Amino acid sequence: MLGELLLQMTMRRLLPLLITFTVALVPVAAADHPQIVVLVRHAEKAVAPAGDVALSETGQARAEELAIALAEARLDTIVTTQFRRTRDTAAPLSRGLTVTPVVVQAGSDTASHARAVAAAVHAGGSSVLVVGHSNTVPAIIAALGGPVMEELCETEYSNLFTLALVPGQPARLVHGHYGAPDAPSAAECHKAMKQ
Numbered sequence: 001m002l003g004e005l006l007l008q009m010t011m012r013r014l015l016p017l018l019i020t021f022t023v024a025l026v027p028v029a030a031a032d033h034p035q036i037v038v039l040v041r042h043a044e045k046a047v048a049p050a051g052d053v054a055l056s057e058t059g060q061a062r063a064e065e066l067a068i069a070l071a072e073a074r075l076d077t078i079v080t081t082q083f084r085r086t087r088d089t090a091a092p093l094s095r096g097l098t099v100t101p102v103v104v105q106a107g108s109d110t111a112s113h114a115r116a117v118a119a120a121v122h123a124g125g126s127s128v129l130v131v132g133h134s135n136t137v138p139a140i141i142a143a144l145g146g147p148v149m150e151e152l153c154e155t156e157y158s159n160l161f162t163l164a165l166v167p168g169q170p171a172r173l174v175h176g177h178y179g180a181p182d183a184p185s186a187a188e189c190h191k192a193m194k195q
Contacts, residue, residue, distance in 0.1 A: 037121055037144060037163040038073065039130045039137050040066065040178075042085040044157050055088045058180070062157060065179035067092035069160070070129065075099065077124030079117055079131070081106040086131040093129065106136065114139035137161065145171035153189030158182045 043066070044059035055063060070093055078094055078101040080086040090101050102120050106113050117140045121128050132140055134156065138149035146163050158177040165171050 033126060033166075035121070035124075035165040036073075036127045037130060037165060038070065038075070038128070039132065039140060039161040039163070040089070041134055041137050041152055041157060041159060042083070042089045042131055043179075045085045052084045054084055059085070059089070059157075062179040063089045064092050066090075067096055069178045071096060073127060075125075075127045075129050077102065077121075077128040079104055079120050079124070079128060081113075081132065081136075083133075086133070090129065090131045101131075106133065110135055110139050111143075114143040118143040141173065146173045153186045155183045155189060156186045 042055075042059075043062035044056045045053045046056045046059070047053075066089065075093070075097060076099065078090050078097075078099050080090050080101045080103055082103055082105050087101065087103075093099075094101055102124070104113065104117050104120050113136055117130060117132070117136070121130065121140075121144060130137075130140060134152040134154060137159075138151055141161060141163065142148050144163055144165060146161075152159060158179055158181060160176045160178045162174045162176065163171050164174075
């Protein structure tokens, strides 16, 4: 318990440094300024009622952890979908930064949604948070010029992806985690996907 608490406290302090480190990895000419994009999946959702579900208690705690982790990241744009779970994940950070999220409608066409989010990111500020879904976060990363990735497993919520975008250069991706660790079943899910 104490070890887990220390790890969480350490991660709160390290995430802003991780984002800064990502920027430092990108060779930037004097006229170029990288756009930093942080992407997360919505936090844990409640089981009921069916439909547009809220966050569970665990998810609410993770949303608060995200706000703490990114409080010093100088985000000026937040992008969510119309679904409550993405809006609720961004809400604590949005309130703290007084940034009103841009809502990009999600539908059945993941590729179109990813392109629409990429357009919203490019139209946004120099630091953007995107809160998506297990199937959309990897598609959005690819639409922004990052690597092609497999969908996230249903039990994965702790991933924090940071992309540094500089015009004329390949996107740089750093993968980290925030909040409580994912359930062990997430690792099993990825093994099954690879078979």
